[in-house]
Amino acid sequence: MNKKAFAAILALLLTLALLVGCGQAAPATPTPVPDSGDTPAVETPAPVQSGRAASNEIVIGIAQDLDSLDPHHMTAAGTQEVMFNVFEGLVKPNAAGQIVPAVASEVQVSEDGLTYTFTLREGVRFHNGEPVDMEDVVYSLTRRMDGADAAAKNVALDVISDVQTEDDRLILTLSEPSGDFLAYLMNVYIIPMDYEDLETHPIGTGPYKFVSRAVQDNLVLERFADYWGEGGKVDKVTYKILENNEGLVLGLQSGALDLVNHMTSEQTSQLSASDFHVEQGSMNLVQALYLNSGVAPFDDVRVRQALCYATDKQAMIDLAFDGYGIPLGTSMFPSFSKYYDDSLTDYYPHDVAKAKALLAEAGYPNGFEMSITVPSNYSPHVNTAEVLAEQLKEVGIQVKILPVEWNSWLSDVYTNRQFQSTVIGLESNNMTARKLLDRFASTAANNFTNYSNPEYDEILARAISSVDDAEQTEAYRQLERILTETAANVYLQDMADLVAVRNGLNGLTFYPIYVLDVSTLYWG
Amino acid sequence: MKKKNWNGFLIAGCVLTGVLVALMLLGKFWTPWSPTAMDAKAMYQPPSLTHLFGTDKFGRDIFSRVMQGGGTTLTIALATIAIGAALGTLVGAVTGYFGGIVDDALMRLNDALTAFPSILLALLIISLVGPGKYNVVLALGIVFIPSFARVMRTQFASLRDVNYIISARLMGAGQLRIMTVHMLPNTMRTLLPALTIGFNNAVLAEASMSYLGIGVTPPDASLGNMLRDAQSALGRAPWYAILTGVMIALLVFGVGLIGEGLQKRDQEVD
Numbered sequence: 001m002n003k004k005a006f007a008a009i010l011a012l013l014l015t016l017a018l019l020v021g022c023g024q025a026a027p028a029t030p031t032p033v034p035d036s037g038d039t040p041a042v043e044t045p046a047p048v049q050s051g052r053a054a055s056n057e058i059v060i061g062i063a064q065d066l067d068s069l070d071p072h073h074m075t076a077a078g079t080q081e082v083m084f085n086v087f088e089g090l091v092k093p094n095a096a097g098q099i100v101p102a103v104a105s106e107v108q109v110s111e112d113g114l115t116y117t118f119t120l121r122e123g124v125r126f127h128n129g130e131p132v133d134m135e136d137v138v139y140s141l142t143r144r145m146d147g148a149d150a151a152a153k154n155v156a157l158d159v160i161s162d163v164q165t166e167d168d169r170l171i172l173t174l175s176e177p178s179g180d181f182l183a184y185l186m187n188v189y190i191i192p193m194d195y196e197d198l199e200t201h202p203i204g205t206g207p208y209k210f211v212s213r214a215v216q217d218n219l220v221l222e223r224f225a226d227y228w229g230e231g232g233k234v235d236k237v238t239y240k241i242l243e244n245n246e247g248l249v250l251g252l253q254s255g256a257l258d259l260v261n262h263m264t265s266e267q268t269s270q271l272s273a274s275d276f277h278v279e280q281g282s283m284n285l286v287q288a289l290y291l292n293s294g295v296a297p298f299d300d301v302r303v304r305q306a307l308c309y310a311t312d313k314q315a316m317i318d319l320a321f322d323g324y325g326i327p328l329g330t331s332m333f334p335s336f337s338k339y340y341d342d343s344l345t346d347y348y349p350h351d352v353a354k355a356k357a358l359l360a361e362a363g364y365p366n367g368f369e370m371s372i373t374v375p376s377n378y379s380p381h382v383n384t385a386e387v388l389a390e391q392l393k394e395v396g397i398q399v400k401i402l403p404v405e406w407n408s409w410l411s412d413v414y415t416n417r418q419f420q421s422t423v424i425g426l427e428s429n430n431m432t433a434r435k436l437l438d439r440f441a442s443t444a445a446n447n448f449t450n451y452s453n454p455e456y457d458e459i460l461a462r463a464i465s466s467v468d469d470a471e472q473t474e475a476y477r478q479l480e481r482i483l484t485e486t487a488a489n490v491y492l493q494d495m496a497d498l499v500a501v502r503n504g505l506n507g508l509t510f511y512p513i514y515v516l517d518v519s520t521l522y523w524g
Numbered sequence: 525m526k527k528k529n530w531n532g533f534l535i536a537g538c539v540l541t542g543v544l545v546a547l548m549l550l551g552k553f554w555t556p557w558s559p560t561a562m563d564a565k566a567m568y569q570p571p572s573l574t575h576l577f578g579t580d581k582f583g584r585d586i587f588s589r590v591m592q593g594g595g596t597t598l599t600i601a602l603a604t605i606a607i608g609a610a611l612g613t614l615v616g617a618v619t620g621y622f623g624g625i626v627d628d629a630l631m632r633l634n635d636a637l638t639a640f641p642s643i644l645l646a647l648l649i650i651s652l653v654g655p656g657k658y659n660v661v662l663a664l665g666i667v668f669i670p671s672f673a674r675v676m677r678t679q680f681a682s683l684r685d686v687n688y689i690i691s692a693r694l695m696g697a698g699q700l701r702i703m704t705v706h707m708l709p710n711t712m713r714t715l716l717p718a719l720t721i722g723f724n725n726a727v728l729a730e731a732s733m734s735y736l737g738i739g740v741t742p743p744d745a746s747l748g749n750m751l752r753d754a755q756s757a758l759g760r761a762p763w764y765a766i767l768t769g770v771m772i773a774l775l776v777f778g779v780g781l782i783g784e785g786l787q788k789r790d791q792e793v794d
Contacts, residue, residue: 245756266581270759318564319582376738379756386742387582390562401741403655 052258053504053523057236060518061248061257065216065241070198071189072144072152077427077514082239084515085221085232086127087189087204090118090137090170091182097335097512099182103132103190103205104170113177113467120168124228126192127209134165139193141170156184177467180432207232207519216241221518232519233507252276252500259508261499261516264380265322268498280324281497281510285425286331286436287381289372289388289490292419294450297370302362304487308348309355310395311388311490320383324496330480331426331436333494335512339433339476344484355395367396373412373419376403380495381423388423388490414448425495427514434464437479440488451488533788537781544775548598551591559584559592560743568761577767580753586764590771593745598775600661600746601726605719607665608726612672613715617703619673620680631677638670643732650738660739664729668722675718679711713790720783724776731772747772 052058067076071087074080090104101107105121124132145160147153159181162173174181192203202210207229208221219239223232240257242248249267251257252275261281268278289307291298298304313327326334329344359367370392372385382403389399404412413419428435438444441460442452456479463475484491501508507520551559556576563583571578577586615634619627637645649663680703683689692706727747733739734748735755742749747768754765 249759264756266756266760315564319562319567322567382742383581387562389743390560390582393560399743401743403738403741405651408651 055236056234056523057238058234058258058505058518058521058523059238059240059256060516061242061251061260062239063241063243063245063248063262065243066213066219068199069202069210069213070152071191071202071204072140072149073199081515082219083202083204084206085208085237085518086202086206086210087191088206089186089188089190091185093186093511093513093515095509095511095517097337099186103137107182113179114174116172116174116181118170118172120170121228122168124205125226126205127203127224128192129226130192132190132205134168134170136193137170137190138163138165140190141188143191144188154184154187156180157188177465179464179466179469179472180434183432208237211236216243230519233522234518237518252502258502258505259499259521261497263498263500265324265498268500269322271500274503276500276502279499279501279508279510281499282326282333282335282512283425283427283495283497284333284335284512284514285427285495286328286333287325287384287423287425287492287495288328288331289385289421289423289492290426290449291421291489292417292448292450293452293488294417295420297362297364297368298421300362301486302358303364304490305348306355306358306362306395307392307397307490308487309351309358310392310397311348311492312350312391313492315350316384316387316391317493319387320380321493321496324498325493326496327493328491330484330491331440331489332433332476332480333436335494336428336433336436338473339480341477341480344480347484348487352394359395359397364396367398369398369400371400371402371420373402373404373409373422375406375409375424377406378424381425384492385423414446417448417450423492433476437476437483438464440479440483449489451483453482453486456482531785533781533785535785537778537783537785540774540778541782544594544771544778545598547591548595551588551595555585555588555591557585557588559588559745561585568757568764570761571763571767578761578763580750580761580764581757586750586767589745589750590747590768593740593747593750594771594775596657596740596744596746597727597730597748597772600657600664600730600740601723603661604664604668604726604729605722607661608668608722609672609715609719611665612669613676613708613711615669615673616676616678617680617707620677620682621684621699621703621707623681623684627677630673634670634673637667638674642667642729643736646729646733647736647738650733655738655741657740657744660730660733664726664733667729668726672718672722675714676711679714680707683707683710713786717783717787720779720786723779724783727772727776727779747775 062078062082064076064078066074066079066082068074068079069083071083074083088102090102091099091107092102094100101121103121103124104118106119108117109115120132120134120137126132141163143149143152144154145157159174159176159178160172161175164171190205191198195203207224207227209224211220211222213219218241221237223235240251242251245267248257248260248263249270252260252271262283289311291304291307293299317323317325317327327345329347330341332340334340359365372388374381374385376382385401389401392399413422426436426439438460439446440449440451441447441457459475459478463472463479466472466475497510499508504523505521506524507522509517509520511517561584566579566583567581569575569579575585575587577590580586580589615630619630646663646667649666650659653659653662689702689706692702697706730739730746731748731751734746735752740746740749750768751765751772754761754768758765
């Protein structure tokens with residue numbers, strides 16, 4: 001027999017064997033799904049945690065390298081998340097979403113909201129042992145204000161018209177009242193005056209101090225013994241950078257990592273329940289199908305409302321997120337409990353008949369074709385778009401999904417507004433509700449949805465300049481309601497932040513902003 | 525006995541490819557389940573009688589999606605080699621027949637295209653024209669031109685000076701006529717196996733493009749983007765990746781057998 005023929009037949013047989021073999025093996029493979037009834041197969045018990053628990057250290061897996069170690073230069077949310085443990089401002093956020101004193105021990109605001117007086121906390125030390133004095137504070141503030149270092153300048157601080165010091169007190173005068181001023185001050189991290197090695201060896205005042213960094217590999221922090229507050233419990237924290245998602249899952253399974261956040265339910269379902277537990281927080285993002293109100297057919301409020309009725313948020317969350325996620329009805333998430341209006345969530349119940357009626361009224365009795373542009377690297381958004389496409393089909397809307405890479409998304413959708421609709425999550429990184437609402441002002445530079453409503457603009461202007469907290473809160477709630485009533489966008493959900501934590505590690509605390517506080521973690 | 529050998533390849537190849545193509549053609553008109561219907565209660569079901577290949581992350585029937593997605597992959601692969609072979613043959617004929625400066629210029633351009641990693645080149649084209657089924661065909665078609673051009677150039681160059689071509693020329697046949705009527709049919713025995721290899725490369729190229737997320741866009745299925753989907757669920761639903769991968773392997777294997785059979789047949793004729 002011909003050799004090649006023999007080889008070909010052999011290859012065919014092998015392929016078939018593979019097919020058959022897999023056919024049998026597949027159903028038998030243990031699939032650890034936490035909420036299913038069957039007990040997941042317990043594989044080799046990994047005693048690794050006892051080793052790290054004994055030496056009181058943890059290893060956290062993160063998906064991206066840090067963009068800068070200089071606290072005034074870092075912009076990536078992933079960097080803020082890590083360095084939150086190293087740096088502090090005069091004030092800092094707490095887990096309840098309040099702004100509390102940090103390097104300052106007390107903050108006083110004058111009646112007219114124009115003068116802020118900070119009293120410097122006694123006994124605050126930098127990681128190099130030096131005490132923090134007024135010069136350091138003024139230096140840090142000036143570095144973010146004057147623009148001598150362009151990357152460090154924060155324009156939100158332009159409202160400061162005068163900086164005065166008086167013994168241990170810092171007095172800031174504003175040119176106009178600003179309800180969110182303290183929130184912006186959180187990111188004015190206090191650093192030693194004229195310290196030049198921030199990029200390579202940053203020094204702050206936080207509960208953990210910087211030890212070393214290997215670019216694109218790891219970052220090591222150590223407990224700061226002289227911290228003014230309660231301080232951390234774990235002695236050493238290593239951040240291991242693994243830029244692909246599979247790597248993070250494998251790292252957990254192999255015992256190399258103790259904690260990874262921002263995981264998908266698909267990833268956490270691969271972890272063995274005997275080694276890990278999954279804690280659910282919130283991403284603090286408003287995920288929505290953002291509609292470009294500047295172009296037809298979404299310039300018609302009835303079409304936008306029809307889309308809202310046609311969408312079944314809970315079904316989408318069940319399908320694309322295994323049920324993890326909190327449905328939203330407006331541009332605000334529950335962490336901002338003060339501003340969040342839960343009654344808006346079900347303003348548009350899933351109702352195909354109503355959606356069809358509205359479409360007919362708007363002149364689209366047979367639906368229309370639309371496109372959803374999605375950043376292809378964010379699979380949760382792509383999955384969401386896929387489910388929405390299927391749901392909108394029911395009312396006759398044919399959806400074309402256009403996956404684009406992240407940079408094209410930023411330029412085409414966010415900057416140039418060349419899109420029909422997009423699925424994305426919008427955040428508020430500085431604990432102010434304002435950031436979630438002021439982007440819908442008709443003149444806002446980041447109003448990429450082209451939403452335009454004079455009434456909205458007017459109330460927003462009133463809310464921003466208001467110094468009365470109750471009045472501001474009421475105005476913000478009014479804005480939320482307008483966004484819902486005019487169906488500015490199809491609001492979907494506050495995405496769940498799933499954190500895989502090795503059993504035995506406790507104390508994980510969720511913040512309403514994108515940070516991971518390691519000082520509360522402990523073994524036991 | 526000897527005469528039957530090439531038949532074995534051809535028959536096995538045709539049967540395997542025939543079955544798969546029939547399945548995919550059927551998928552254009554009928555599938556056991558709707559390939560896009562989602563079911564939250566049936567996510568990641570293992571293969572069973574209800575769902576022959578199991579279900580995916582949205583509870584969609586994988587077998588139905590393979591039927592439909594395979595068809596998409598098949599169409600893309602065919603269209604790709606049609607473009608690649610047509611333009612490649614044209615370039616090969618012109619350069620091989622005329623030689624000289626045309627040959628130099630076009631073949632250096634060809635070299636430049638070949639020097640680019642093919643996926644990178646396709647990526648570049650996709651980034652200019654955007655993703656989608658038709659753009660993938662365009663991008664891959666362009667990427668496939670050089671290999672066909674090179675093969676065909678050799679054929680035309682070698683035929684240029686054979687006696688019957690010289691005779692035809694002496695009888696006053698036009699150059700176009702010589703190339704199409706006298707030369708082209710004689711390149712078929714090289715072109716046909718090249719087509720089958722090209723087809724296989726096109727299937728794999730579509731798979732890798734869609735796998736990278738720049739090919740066929742959801743909710744349309746293709747074997748490539750299904751494999752991409754399957755990757756993230758490797759631990760939870762291993763059958764998804766395995767069965768989709770096996771479908772690609774079988775399709776490539778079947779067409780590969782046909783190519784091998786064709787080559788064998790020609791050797792027998794000699």
